[in-house]
Amino acid sequence: MISSPANRRNSLNFSGGPGALPESVLQQVQESIIAVPEVGLSILGISHRSDWFAGVVAELESNIRSLMGLSSNYHVLFLQGGATQQFSMVPMTLLRGKEYAAEYLHTGYWTGKAIPEAQREGPVRMLWSGEDMGFTRLPKDDELDFSVDAPYLHYASNETVEGLQFHRVIGRDDVPRICDMSSDFLAGPGEFDRFSLIYAHAQKNIGPAGVTVVVVKDELLDGAPTDLPGFLDYRAQIKAHSIFNTPPVFAIYVILLVTRWLRDEIGGLDAMDRINTAKADMLYQALDRSCDFYQARAHRSDRSKMNVAFTLSSPELESQFLAAAAHAGMSGLAGHRSVGGIRASLYNGLTISAVETLVSFMEEFRARRR
The missing domain is CATH 3.40.640.10 (Type I PLP-dependent aspartate aminotransferase-like (Major domain))
Incomplete structure (x- = not known):
């Protein structure tokens, strides 16, 4: 069954592309x-x-x-x-x-x-x-x-x-x-x-x-x-x-x-970078404090602010994560077909509040599976 337009409007786009666009631009x-x-x-x-x-x-x-x-x-x-x-x-x-x-x-x-x-x-x-x-x-x-x-x-x-x-x-x-x-x-x-x-x-x-x-x-x-x-x-x-x-x-x-x-x-690229840094820091901190429930793919010094790639302990758990995230209104979190796992893309148009929503979901998901 095709989801309703109302549900689609509420979805948050974490896709690796096409990415989210700013609301005022839309x-x-x-x-x-x-x-x-x-x-x-x-x-x-x-x-x-x-x-x-x-x-x-x-x-x-x-x-x-x-x-x-x-x-x-x-x-x-x-x-x-x-x-x-x-x-x-x-x-x-x-x-x-x-x-x-x-x-x-x-x-x-x-x-x-x-x-x-x-x-x-x-x-x-x-x-x-x-x-x-x-x-x-x-x-x-x-x-x-x-x-x-x-x-x-x-x-x-x-x-x-x-x-x-x-x-x-x-x-x-x-x-x-x-x-x-x-x-x-x-x-x-x-x-x-x-x-x-x-x-x-x-x-x-x-x-x-x-x-x-x-x-x-x-x-x-x-x-x-x-x-x-x-x-x-x-x-x-x-x-x-x-x-x-x-x-x-x-x-x-x-x-x-x-x-x-x-x-x-936004006020230029310096201001955009401050926003993007805040989003990335928030998500990486959630990974790092998860006691390896979520594991970042990239070495710490080379982590991307744009694409946060991580894994869970098994493909089965990752599938459960993706299904629950989609049900909660978050789209595009599946990792690329060549590597699997999870990927959250934090492009310019994605808001800080969207990342807050994702982090809250991740913490709740982890708590339910301890």
Whole structure:
């Protein structure tokens, strides 16, 4: 039987993606589906060639640069194909025809997807892999031997599946850094100007599925191949201001609303980080005081603020936990299919009160099974 609309509205979204969106943004989206106030048409029917949408793209580019503290030599693109397309676009642009190997870190499920795509285009050196240890930690500085000759270094700032997050920038400043920030993009401040290219699909922190944000530094594209298909050429997308073909107007508009929310209601990325830190601390404290009833997957120093992955003592108990959580109105807590367990994703749009509800449920669940 399909649950009632009332029950659905009360559900809390802890999914690894698509993630929760802020309530005020959802209210504006609801209104815009009927008619965008300044246009009088549904957002689902506004032309991507309209002056209004060109203004949306221009404002969104500016908002993201401002939130990240980036100068005008960084272009902001809104592309399709998800982060998966970037697994190919990056090496097509930067590795094809190169003598020296690009360096990749294999820190979890998603970086494991990126490496084979790069190997199609040129030599790849796997600088470090956490596979043998079950992707439960990230490398220490003394485990990384970066090459000055690498065309670029690629890594993910946050591994969504395993709940691992870098809390520092790694690599050499004289080698371009390429970073998949899909699951912690705009979740807090960072040294973003130390990266040459950042990509992030929107369905975690900043919007619905269908858009991937790419932030790319001008100099990175000097000497890129000239025979790339236009759709897969960053320079062509820059020239077209992301309207090379018909873009997902609705999804891009929602991201604009999220950036306004971050700027005007939250107060910027420092403030967003304080909220996200409070949420993560609350949940990890619940794990740590559970006397190993709940066990965090990640080493303490590498724990993600975005994706809290943990296990219980048996698959049967985990199934009971998930069923009880769903009955209590909490959705999306099942771990990724590749690792199982439990995963609570605490993206920007998820409120502190939602985490309080989860922690209270966890403590009650544990008390009933002592």
